[in-house]
Amino acid sequence: MNKIIYLDAAASYQKPESVIRAEVDFLSNKYANSGRGICRLATDVDSMVLGARQVAAEFIGAQTESQIVFTAGTTDGFNKIAHMLRLGANQTVVVSDLDHHSARLPFVMSGANVVVAPLDDELNFDLNNVPYADVFVITAMSNVIGVQQDVAKIIDAAKQKNPNVITVVDAAQSVVHSEIDVEKLGCDFLCFSAHKIGGDTGLGIMYIKNPDLYKPVVFGGGMVNRIMDNQILFNSAPEVYEAGTLPLTQIAGLVPAIKNIKANRPDLDLIKYMYDEIEKIDRVHIISKRDSSVLSFVVDDMHVLDFGALIGAYGVCVRVGNMCASWIHQYLNIAGSIRISVGAYNSLDEVKQAIEYIKEILK
Ligand SMILES: Cc1ncc(COP(=O)(O)O)c(C=O)c1O
Known part of the structure; x- marks a missing residue:
């Protein structure tokens, strides 16, 4: 053979070995749920989750860890965003032919008016013909063509057409090959998956520039602060967007994955x-x-x-x-x-x- x-x-x-070791160590020696327990094992897991969030924030240049939401992956992130924006037929979502199904379909299914941005001869966004958008979906690197798009310039061009445009970046491929700085890009949302950088499946990162602007779209444990009679008080971001138990084993592997990809592209x-x-x-x-x-x-x-x-x-x-x-x-x-x-x-x-x-x- x-x-x-x-x-x-x-x-x-x-x-990488470091990711596998971290996950085995977590499962063998450090396992408990997060955000629920008060015993030492559980509070250590809370610290592990916070640490991973901080490393993820630093990895993409986010200002605070409250802008980093753990998802199940890029696909999950895009579906959540499409729901959070509560779109209707009177809103225009601009997409491009570089998109992965995960980046475009959630917006198509939202019922919004979907417009396809033209590409130039080099299969880059045509910066001279950027359409008006309420929401602009930018695939930073096509998984087929593999060329890094100039995301900052695309966002600038989109803002010239509509200063209030909401920009959503698919960084699933670009995060593997280049440094990301969400502050410099000026995007409102950015998603990637841990498994594409050597982390585990079932974990993604959704960056939200203004995490307090949006209502949650998934409900359950871990995102509620208090319920009194009919009044529900939600936690603040990022927990409000993370209903249910987090993918903790995958989160345990995230920090070594990020360290590894930064050192070995x-x-x-x-x-x-x-x-x-x-x-x-x-x-x-x-x-x-x-x-x-x-x-x-x-x-x-x-x-x-x-x-x-x-x-x-x-x-x-x-x-x-x-x-x-x-x-x-x-x-x-x-x-x-x-x-x-x-x-x-x-x-x-x-x-x-x-x-x-x-x-x-x-x-
Ligand atoms: C550009 C791009 N976007 C989105 C995705 C979806 O990622 P996931 O399946 O991890 O959610 C992929 C995966 O191949 C991708 O290459």
Whole structure:
């Protein structure tokens, strides 16, 4: 059996040892619920949750930890935001064809008027033609094209059309490759998932610039301060947005995940190396750019699922299909694509071996 070569970090990142150790230690030695108990084990978990919130706040340049809401992931964050904004048909939500389904569908389903922002020839937001928006959804880095958008400039352009626009950033991919500073971006909301930076599944971060502006949309334990007769007094942010028990094991892994990704970003020279080699293969058409965070392509006369199965038989894991990003594929007039992405754990040898297998399949 061939050794597994995992080239699918953009779908989910392999976990560093430090994350696994922190989670095992939490489960083995430190486990209790948070926000409920008064015994030492429970108050230590409260401190762990607060510490993780502070590290997450610092990671994205938030001013206070009350702006950091733990969610189940980017998808959960976007669904919550779409509900929190209580949109109707008379409000315009601008989206783009770079969007992941998670970033656009919650707003489509909200019943708001959805307008698609035009892209330029380089598949970036066309800054000269930014439409009027009440809410502007910005995919900071497409999971198919892998190019960092100039989020600050897009927000400036959106504000010129409407100074009160609410801006919502999908940082699920961009957070892996570049530093984020929400203060500099000036966004109202930003979401990402822990599993894409080497943390665990089931945990996301939703940044809210003005956490006291919005009403909660999920109700239950942990978010209520007091109930007297018919009067309900909610906790303040962030707890008010976190009804129910938090994903504590995943939160235990968040701090080492953040430390790890800050110190070891994926080496995108590996993507450039693959780009240069794969570009030489006649049947291949690359749809991403040489300096993208991912390498995406299609192959003449071969369905992407067939490619995925054939390369998979060699032990190489890549992503094939529409990547939950139907719109960019429609825009490019293709049904799906093949995506290669790397984590800091991937080596040049692995990449070279994968290229050999690809050549073998396509010869
Ligand atoms: C750009 C982008 N947005 C949103 C998501 C959704 O993330 P999750 O499935 O962790 O909620 C992904 C995941 O692939 C993504 O790449």
